[in-house]
Amino acid sequence: MENISNKKEMTLATRWQAWSPYLHSLLRIAAAIMFILTGTVILFAFPIGMPPNGSTASLMSQIGIGGILETFGGILILFGLFTRPTAFILSGEMAVAYFQFHFPQNVWPVVNGGVSAVLYCFLWLYFSAAGAGPWSLDAKRKK
Numbered sequence: 001m002e003n004i005s006n007k008k009e010m011t012l013a014t015r016w017q018a019w020s021p022y023l024h025s026l027l028r029i030a031a032a033i034m035f036i037l038t039g040t041v042i043l044f045a046f047p048i049g050m051p052p053n054g055s056t057a058s059l060m061s062q063i064g065i066g067g068i069l070e071t072f073g074g075i076l077i078l079f080g081l082f083t084r085p086t087a088f089i090l091s092g093e094m095a096v097a098y099f100q101f102h103f104p105q106n107v108w109p110v111v112n113g114g115v116s117a118v119l120y121c122f123l124w125l126y127f128s129a130a131g132a133g134p135w136s137l138d139a140k141r142k143k
Contacts, residue, residue: 021133021134022133022134022135024130024133024134025080025132025133025134025135025136026135027123028077028078028080028083028127028132028133028136029078029135031077031120031123032074032075032077032078033074033078035070035073035074035077035090035120036070036071036074036075036078038067038070038074038116039066039067039068039069039070039071039072039073039074040067040071041067042056042057042063042064042066042067042070042071043056043057043059043064043067043068043071044056050063066093066097069089069090069093070090070093073086073089073090073093074090077090077124077127077132079136079137080132080133080135080136080137080138080139081132081136081137081138082138083127083128083131083132083136083138084127084128084129084131084132084138085128087124087125087126087127087128088124088125088128090120090124091120091121091122091123091124091125091128094117094118094120094121094124095117095121097114097117098114098117098118098121101114101117102114102117
């Protein structure tokens with residue numbers, strides 16, 4: 001009886017592991033959507049404007065350039081197009097954002113408001129190494 005239950009668990013685990021490449025793509029898509037929204041707040045005041053007064057950033061300011069990278073780099077990541085180089089650039093952008101804006105306030109990301117910058121930095125670094133996954137234009141281009 002024990003062998004049968006182990007066999008079922010292995011089958012379920014094996015089937016779940018088979019979804020790994022697709023969950024990789026889903027993570028990329030979900031993260032890209034959230035990242036695009038951070039850029040659209042900066043560039044277009046969508047869905048809200050930047051605090052404290054709901055404004056947008058000047059395009060040629062450092063924050064404006066960040067918004068351009070987040071919006072248009074995020075779109076490339078969303079579709080999985082040129083994922084590796086784009087993700088590498090976005091990882092660097094998030095490292096700069098963290099050390100320039102968050103770290104000087106406090107060393108702890110949870111205190112200095114930099115949790116998302118740190119998380120995106122390592123998430124994009126991962127995608128720069130791992131690629132976009134099967135549900136991507138990069139995967140289609142390889143065929």
